[in-house]
Amino acid sequence: MPKPLTARLSTLKDKIEGYANEFGLDFFDQVFEVLSYDEINMVASYGGFPKRYPHWRFGMDYDRLSKGYEFGLSKIYEMVINNDPCYAYLLESNAEVDQKTVMAHVYGHNDFFKNNFSFEHTNRKMVDEMANHATRVRRFIDRFGLEKVESFIDCCLSVENLIDQHSPFIKRRSSPMEKESREAEREKTGGRSEVPRLKVERSYMDGYINPDNFLDSQRERIEKEQDQERCFPEQPERDVLLFLLDHAPLERWERDVLSLVREEAYYFAPQGQTKILNEGWASYWHSKIMTERAVEDHDIIDYATAHAGVVSTAGGQLNPYKLGIELLRDIEERWNKGCFGKEFDECDDMTARRCWDQGLGLGREKIFEVRRLYNDVTFIDTFLTPEFCVDQKFFVYEFKEKGNRWEIVDKQFKAVKNKLLSMLTNFGQPIIEVVDGNYKNRGELLLSHRHEGVDLKRDYALDTLQNLCMIWRRPVHIHTRSDDKGLLLSFDGEEHSEKHVEEP
Amino acid sequence: MSLTIKQDHRRFKQIVRGKIKKNLRKYISHGEMLGRKGKDIVTIPLPQIDIPRFKFGPKSQGGVGQGDGEVGDVIGHGDEQPGEGQAGKDPGEHVLEVDVTLEELAKIMGEELELPNIEPKGKKSIESVKTRYSGIHTTGPESLRHFRRTYKEALKRSIASGNYNPKNPIIIPIREDKRYRSWKETRLPESNALIILMMDVSGSMGDEQKELVRIESFWIDTWLRSQYKGIETRYIIHDAVAREVDRETFFHTRESGGTMISSAYKVCKEIIEADYDPSSWNIYPFHFSDGDNWSSDDSRMCTELLREYLLPWSNLFCYGQVESPYGSGQFLKDLKESFSGEEKLVWSEIPDREGIYQSIKDFLGKGK
Numbered sequence: 001m002p003k004p005l006t007a008r009l010s011t012l013k014d015k016i017e018g019y020a021n022e023f024g025l026d027f028f029d030q031v032f033e034v035l036s037y038d039e040i041n042m043v044a045s046y047g048g049f050p051k052r053y054p055h056w057r058f059g060m061d062y063d064r065l066s067k068g069y070e071f072g073l074s075k076i077y078e079m080v081i082n083n084d085p086c087y088a089y090l091l092e093s094n095a096e097v098d099q100k101t102v103m104a105h106v107y108g109h110n111d112f113f114k115n116n117f118s119f120e121h122t123n124r125k126m127v128d129e130m131a132n133h134a135t136r137v138r139r140f141i142d143r144f145g146l147e148k149v150e151s152f153i154d155c156c157l158s159v160e161n162l163i164d165q166h167s168p169f170i171k172r173r174s175s176p177m178e179k180e181s182r183e184a185e186r187e188k189t190g191g192r193s194e195v196p197r198l199k200v201e202r203s204y205m206d207g208y209i210n211p212d213n214f215l216d217s218q219r220e221r222i223e224k225e226q227d228q229e230r231c232f233p234e235q236p237e238r239d240v241l242l243f244l245l246d247h248a249p250l251e252r253w254e255r256d257v258l259s260l261v262r263e264e265a266y267y268f269a270p271q272g273q274t275k276i277l278n279e280g281w282a283s284y285w286h287s288k289i290m291t292e293r294a295v296e297d298h299d300i301i302d303y304a305t306a307h308a309g310v311v312s313t314a315g316g317q318l319n320p321y322k323l324g325i326e327l328l329r330d331i332e333e334r335w336n337k338g339c340f341g342k343e344f345d346e347c348d349d350m351t352a353r354r355c356w357d358q359g360l361g362l363g364r365e366k367i368f369e370v371r372r373l374y375n376d377v378t379f380i381d382t383f384l385t386p387e388f389c390v391d392q393k394f395f396v397y398e399f400k401e402k403g404n405r406w407e408i409v410d411k412q413f414k415a416v417k418n419k420l421l422s423m424l425t426n427f428g429q430p431i432i433e434v435v436d437g438n439y440k441n442r443g444e445l446l447l448s449h450r451h452e453g454v455d456l457k458r459d460y461a462l463d464t465l466q467n468l469c470m471i472w473r474r475p476v477h478i479h480t481r482s483d484d485k486g487l488l489l490s491f492d493g494e495e496h497s498e499k500h501v502e503e504p
Numbered sequence: 505m506s507l508t509i510k511q512d513h514r515r516f517k518q519i520v521r522g523k524i525k526k527n528l529r530k531y532i533s534h535g536e537m538l539g540r541k542g543k544d545i546v547t548i549p550l551p552q553i554d555i556p557r558f559k560f561g562p563k564s565q566g567g568v569g570q571g572d573g574e575v576g577d578v579i580g581h582g583d584e585q586p587g588e589g590q591a592g593k594d595p596g597e598h599v600l601e602v603d604v605t606l607e608e609l610a611k612i613m614g615e616e617l618e619l620p621n622i623e624p625k626g627k628k629s630i631e632s633v634k635t636r637y638s639g640i641h642t643t644g645p646e647s648l649r650h651f652r653r654t655y656k657e658a659l660k661r662s663i664a665s666g667n668y669n670p671k672n673p674i675i676i677p678i679r680e681d682k683r684y685r686s687w688k689e690t691r692l693p694e695s696n697a698l699i700i701l702m703m704d705v706s707g708s709m710g711d712e713q714k715e716l717v718r719i720e721s722f723w724i725d726t727w728l729r730s731q732y733k734g735i736e737t738r739y740i741i742h743d744a745v746a747r748e749v750d751r752e753t754f755f756h757t758r759e760s761g762g763t764m765i766s767s768a769y770k771v772c773k774e775i776i777e778a779d780y781d782p783s784s785w786n787i788y789p790f791h792f793s794d795g796d797n798w799s800s801d802d803s804r805m806c807t808e809l810l811r812e813y814l815l816p817w818s819n820l821f822c823y824g825q826v827e828s829p830y831g832s833g834q835f836l837k838d839l840k841e842s843f844s845g846e847e848k849l850v851w852s853e854i855p856d857r858e859g860i861y862q863s864i865k866d867f868l869g870k871g872k
Contacts, residue, residue: 059512
């Protein structure tokens with residue numbers, strides 16, 4: 001059970017909070033809880049929450065974490081959840097300097113959760129919500145049996161990543177009301193809606209402003225739209241989970257389970273979208289707070305060790321903490337010196353660029369703006385510079401069949417940036433949408449993979465179809481491409497089949 | 505207080521066990537001698553429980569890394585994608601190396617074969633002392649000085665006291681800085697068990713037969729080890745004469761000649777008499793043969809030895825008869841005739857690899 005902060009930790013918290021305020025961080029109320037190592041492993045397995053619904057995969061994570069801890073391979077330093085108030089956990093056995101670092105880091109995250117736009121639509125009472133989910137699922141298990149509920153959760157998790165991460169910000173479909181009124185309108189005009197004409201003040205101009213070919217193209221567009229409306233779904237639907245919720249023949253409890261899996265997926269999505277920026281931001285602040293305020297003489301070595309561990313890039317790995325903090329510092333420096341804008345961009349003299357300094361001092365302000373308005377994709381897209389890329393020794397690697405090994409293939413700025421962006425887009429997941437919920441007019445489900453050069457992992461795709469079929473209860477298909485040929489993978493409830501077709 | 509995660513953890517283990525359980529037959533019959541080097545840990549490949557999703561094939565993807573290196577440098581081989589978890593080679597089967605200690609393995613085997621736990625005789629308990637270096641002390645002999653920890657302490661002190669000069673970073677540890685490795689003693693009560701493995705290596709026992717014996721003895725050994733803290737194993741091979749050998753020889757010798765089983769039983773008797781007092785040791789003799797004894801006289805002698813000495817001394821005497829193209833299998837018939845109804849004598853026939861599974865169950869299923 002979480003213990004209240006000791007008097008000492010409480011003092012530390014007040015101090016660090018004071019520094020965070022002093023630097024202008026803006027955060028939710030912060031609650032720290034002290035946990036023993038197996039409790040913190042549990043909470044970590046639960047994705048940071050004290051309570052989750054029963055599922056073996058949490059046990060699997062717990063197994064890995066606790067073995068890692070027991071064999072001295074890994075230790076969880078910090079954990080923090082996006083909630084109001086913001087909860088964070090401290091490992092009981094950590095040294096004081098670690099606790100200070102963690103606290104400083106946590107205030108960074110807290111500020112980020114509160115201010116970054118990606119989190120705007122997340123549920124800030126998620127701790128309660130997760131506990132509710134747990135209760136609901138437990139009730140289903142009591143009523144329908146563990147096997148049954150667990151198997152269904154497994155199926156839901158199999159499609160958990162098929163959400164539309166932008167949907168909280170965009171209105172994708174018209175509400176039933178609007179649709180109704182549109183249809184009523186059409187009925188009035190006898191099934192054909194009038195082609196809207198541009199407004200003409202003098203009637204003799206009509207032929208010029210609304211020429212026949214313009215009217216024809218408008219008519220065509222409207223007809224197409226009407227056809228579209230007869231499609232099901234009208235537009236390809238990125239939020240596959242929502243489509244399943246609305247249209248799959250599920251029992252009540254199943255619908256409820258699916259909806260809570262979807263809700264949790266949406267809750268966690270922004271954290272996936274801002275991993276680099278969020279960790280970079282928190283690391284920036286723990287570093288700032290510790291080195292400029294909180295660290296004491298006897299702490300310095302332990303602090304340096306801990307920090308070095310956080311930002312290490314051993315083994316050629318890309319470390320989001322490192323990338324984030326370095327890029328933020330780079331931005332701060334560039335805006336302090338004025339290394340941006342037309343004049344700077346057009347300067348070809350490398351020496352001049354390196355020595356550029358207009359003494360603007362806008363750095364701090366700029367990074368606060370970045371933390372508010374950017375996610376990983378836009379962060380990298382906007383601020384990655386060739387100089388930074390060279391300084392950080394980035395490279396692109398690929399698998400070479402010949403020699404059966406991974407090789408560095410490129411160190412050019414453009415290649416690195418493209419690869420980074422493609423890794424981050426849609427969390428590095430394939431983009432998949434529902435294109436037809438009544439495929440072949442037989443109530444079958446057709447998904448489409450928007451192929452962007454990388455094939456799906458075939459065996460996984462087949463198993464996923466099988467799970468999807470458990471939810472849809474009718475044959476399911478996915479259209480993708482493999483080796484540059486169109487490919488339709490199907491599962492009819494009994495067996496898999498595939499055929500090469502360009503268009504489904 | 506128990507954590508709610510324990511339920512999930514148990515559930516996961518059950519699922520994993522389920523996987524091992526199904527594969528257990530395979531393990532036994534495929535005879536994977538699992539690595540027993542170092543501390544008693546074996547590595548079992550096991551399908552990873554991964555929820556299938558629509559995702560990209562890993563190899564067509566590549567990624568971005570950070571660090572030294574030029575175009576063309578190799579940063580990883582085969583299935584290890586740099587900076588990511590390992591992926592299996594075959595589609596469909598993701599292999600995750602799960603470390604299972606022998607103890608866990610024995611438990612799994614026990615569950616699968618429904619083996620009862622053994623009640624040790626427990627007449628006498630011997631305590632053994634184990635020492636391990638596990639901690640740090642501020643005092644100790646110089647030979648155990650922990651250099652890194654000492655240096656760290658000294659560094660901390662000199663920085664805190666302001667003596668540290670980054671331009672001339674000389675650190676001199678004083679007595680208070682020094683750290684030493686320290687050890688802990690743990691005492692383990694023990695009940696003792698002796699396994700005597702006897703194998704017929706006469707001309708009629710081929711490599712295949714010996715392989716069967718080898719696999720079966722490994723699993724028997726594993727199980728008994730999970731039941732007793734202190735366990736000793738002695739090995740006897742015999743054709744017309746018997747002799748005690750070491751483990752290596754036991755599993756690898758091929759001799760030829762006739763078969764006199766009594767010779768082995770005699771050596772077995774001598775070993776027990778010399779080193780193991782039956783009143784304080786749990787004794788498990790195992791004998792494997794193709795059942796082709798030299799003469800019926802000799803078989804009679806075996807019966808006597810068993811009745812007079814070996815059976816009264818043992819918790820369980822197990823006779824395993826492997827099928828061989830040359831053996832007559834007569835010995836088993838003789839035993840059945842003389843000892844029907846004798847609880848301490850267990851026999852089992854091992855026709856092929858699949859038979860090992862049943863045979864272990866026969867031997868150890870009684871919980872003695």
